Amino acid sequence: MRNNIKIERARHNLTQADLAEKIGVSRQSINAIEKGKYVPSTVLALKMARLFKMSVEDLFTLEIDD
DSSP: OEEOHHHHHHHTTOOHHHHHHHHTSOHHHHHHHHTTSOOOOHHHHHHHHHHTTSOHHHHEEOOTTO
C-alpha cells in the first residue's frame, strides 16, 4: 500500500512527532506507516484523513500486489 502521508505532513508543516501527537500514536508508528512497513488500522487511517481534510482513498492507495 502506498501513501502520501509524508507529502501531506510537509504541506501542513507537521513533523512525524506532531502528527503522532495529534492522532494519538508514537512517532515510530508514523515512520513505519510512511515507509510502508505498517498498514494502519481503519480508525487510524480515518483520523489521518480527517486531519488532512482529505479522503482515505486520496491518502492511501492499494497497489496491484496488495
